[in-house]
Amino acid sequence: MRASVVYSVGALISITLSAYSAPLVYASDPRDQVELKTAYRRPSEIPHPDENRYTPEREKLGKTLFFDPRLSVSGFISCGTCHNPAFAWGDGLPRAIGHGMKTLGRRTPTILNLAWAPSLFWDGRADTLEDQALGPIQAPGEMNMPIGDLLARIKSLPEYGPLFELAYPGEGVSQKTIAKAISVYERTVVSGVSPFDQYIAGNERALTASQKRGFALFNGKANCAACHSSWRFTDDSFHDIGVPGEDLGRGAFLEIEELNYAFKTPTLRNVDRRAPFMHDGSEATLMSVIELYDAGGRVRRPTLSDEIKKLGLTSSEKQDLVEFLKALTSVDDPVMVPAAPR
Amino acid sequence: MSGRPSRQAARRGMREARACVLGMLTVTATWPCFAGEHTVSQSEKQFSQEQITIKAGDTILFKNEDSVAHNLFSRSDGFKFNLKKQEPGTENAIPFESAGTAEVRCAIHPKMKLVVTVEP
């Protein structure tokens, strides 16, 4: 009995909650507009964990390692081969190509703004950048480098020694210091100020009329903000949005059936530089992505998210959404690649 | 379509709650009962607390007071469970039978973490 009483109280609470959040979503009156804009404001600082604080020396070592192809067994593939700044830190391919020119199962995600990400990979199988970094180096399909060989190779390059000593005094060349340095560098990879950020900061003219309509649709009728929330445009969560395919994503990793076909919501920052889209590169353009959402997903399965429904968008509304997504792209400074230590 | 697992889970919660009521009736007749029952709620994609210390044999009632569904689970040794999709407004009781430490997480929202310390 008690349980069912609580059940209905709980139901009431959830109704109140959703009633409360409704005005936020449509943001018709000016106060709600302010609240809505606040939710998208950029943070002023990059968070670095206490166990691996930022220093310029660590960033330099990490960047050097990130762009050094000798971290792969072939001496041919660096992290930056796939996470390429020229493609907004992806590779512009439907699915990544790794060791031996073999095509991998999934598309390369961007590494932009991961300092704020609570879990990594399309299926969330790593919790921190430090945990993640050694994975691709050793993965047979990616860089295929046994960790012992990696340490031997780096130690054989005398100019690396002082870089490690300055970054992590007394700790030497180890799996740990390699992973830590790469992570420090990755945290500094942040998307710059876009027209959208200027709009949020108060410049009404930073967006076109179409982009402003797109922003309203994004938070309203098109329901995008249910998942692509915050200044990074992700809820850091896992959803099945109806992309066809066999990859079970989060469900396979956790062995939880309800999460089958669920993938991590990707950031939409600088997204128009990263076609083709989705975990498998199956959507060629931003317009085709919008078509997928408008149709309520391309496949309907029991695991499909409750937030994915037919939208009934007109063709000009679809165009407005695409225009809005383009406003999330920043013009970033070119990336200088450090000389490889000898 | 996805209603079935959650209704099952809710029923499981009710069964456990009823067992507790019966148990308490024989000891004291106080209301609310549930000595040995703790409540952790979920709202705004957060647990109401980050950690909780309980005694072996206690249960935790997980209440979804959020506007979205959650899927709590634990993969910690000795405490493995999967609550499946837990709709807003539902609750489920999970017993923690033996001493140890369990990490309870949400499969959908990886930021949600609860460390349960179970004392002997």
Ligand SMILES: [Cu+2]
């Ligand atoms: Cu959750």
